[in-house]
Amino acid sequence: xxxxxxxxxxxxxxxxxxxxxxxxxxxxxxxxxxxxxxxxxxxxxxxxxxxxxxxxxxxxxxxxxxxxxxxxxxxxxxxxxxxxxxxxxxxxxxxxxxxxxxxxxxxxxxxxx
Amino acid sequence: xxxxxxxxxxxxxxxxxxxxxxxxxxxxxxxxxxxxxxxxxxxxxxxxxxxxxxxxxxxxxxxxxxxxxxxxxxxxxxxxxxxxxxxxxxxxxxxxxxxxxxxxxxxxxxxxxxx
Numbered sequence: 001x002x003x004x005x006x007x008x009x010x011x012x013x014x015x016x017x018x019x020x021x022x023x024x025x026x027x028x029x030x031x032x033x034x035x036x037x038x039x040x041x042x043x044x045x046x047x048x049x050x051x052x053x054x055x056x057x058x059x060x061x062x063x064x065x066x067x068x069x070x071x072x073x074x075x076x077x078x079x080x081x082x083x084x085x086x087x088x089x090x091x092x093x094x095x096x097x098x099x100x101x102x103x104x105x106x107x108x109x110x111x112x113x
Numbered sequence: 114x115x116x117x118x119x120x121x122x123x124x125x126x127x128x129x130x131x132x133x134x135x136x137x138x139x140x141x142x143x144x145x146x147x148x149x150x151x152x153x154x155x156x157x158x159x160x161x162x163x164x165x166x167x168x169x170x171x172x173x174x175x176x177x178x179x180x181x182x183x184x185x186x187x188x189x190x191x192x193x194x195x196x197x198x199x200x201x202x203x204x205x206x207x208x209x210x211x212x213x214x215x216x217x218x219x220x221x222x223x224x225x226x227x228x
Contacts, residue, residue: 035216043202045219091156100169101146101217103156 002027004094006104013082014112020067021077021107023092029053033095034068034075039106040088048090051075082111117220119205125226131193134223137186138207146217147180147190148204156204162188163210195227 003026013019025034036048051059051068059066063083067076079086092104118137126132138145146161160170165182173180177196182188192199202224206217 043222043224045204045206045222047216047218050216100158100161101148102158105155 002029002094002096002102004092004102004104006092006107008107009105010108010110012110012112013079015082015084017082018078018080019082019109021079021090021092021109023075023077023104025073025075025092025094025102027073027094027096029096031096034066035093035095035101036064036066036075036077037091037093037103038086038088039091040085045091049077079109084111084113087111117205117207117218119203119220119223121223122221123224123226125228126195127228128196129194130227131191132195132199132225132227134190134203134205134225136188136190136205136220138188138205139218140186142207142209142218143185144208144210144217145182145188146206146208147188148206148219150202150204150222151200159190192225195225197227200225200227 005024011019032053034051038046038048049059049061049064051066058068063080065078087110089106089108091106094102120135143164147159148156150156159172160180162182180190202222204219204222206219208215208217
């Protein structure tokens with residue numbers, strides 16, 4: 001069985017600063033997918049970024065980037081130039097090739113002025 | 114595209130009553146997922162369908178829960194009888210498989226309160 005661990009319950013960051021969220025996972029699969037989802041107070045789940053395990057290059061989406069370390073089973077999310085609208089719960093998720101999403105417990109990010 | 118549609122957005126019911134949650138996936142998507150979110154257990158996958166067929170229902174907590182997908186554009190999650198511990202936000206998500214796993218698009222969720 002796969003597990004996803006997010007060890008930081010809450011992170012606070014000032015506007016324009018950078019914050020990094022950690023995520024580790026455990027799996028015996030060789031091919032899988034990793035995601036970061038954002039859940040603002042509206043509770044809508046929004047995909048932030050995805051990474052395919054077979055790709056060595058780290059994914060980037062505007063101010064969001066990941067550091068994927070396959071051997072270490074680590075998948076951290078970096079938010080650069082933080083904005084007030086980034087305040088949300090962030091979930092790391094793992095998906096094996098057959099499509100099930102396993103979520104971590106989440107990290108609450110609070111961006112302060 | 115309207116995205117994944119869920120109804121109702123909020124549901125308050127009394128213990129013992131039947132509850133039916135509804136979901137309309139994005140047109141063209143062949144996977145449909147039902148999740149439950151609680152403070153204690155986080156986000157849990159309850160069941161998922163592929164081409165209207167249930168593939169994995171191992172996350173369904175007990176026999177009081179049932180899910181159906183009679184056609185490609187509609188799915189229901191039913192709880193009968195409901196209990197206070199069923200109070201949670203229930204999400205429906207849909208996706209399509211095009212050679213590799215794609216993003217799951219989530220609906221806005223249904224907040225269920227069982228008194």
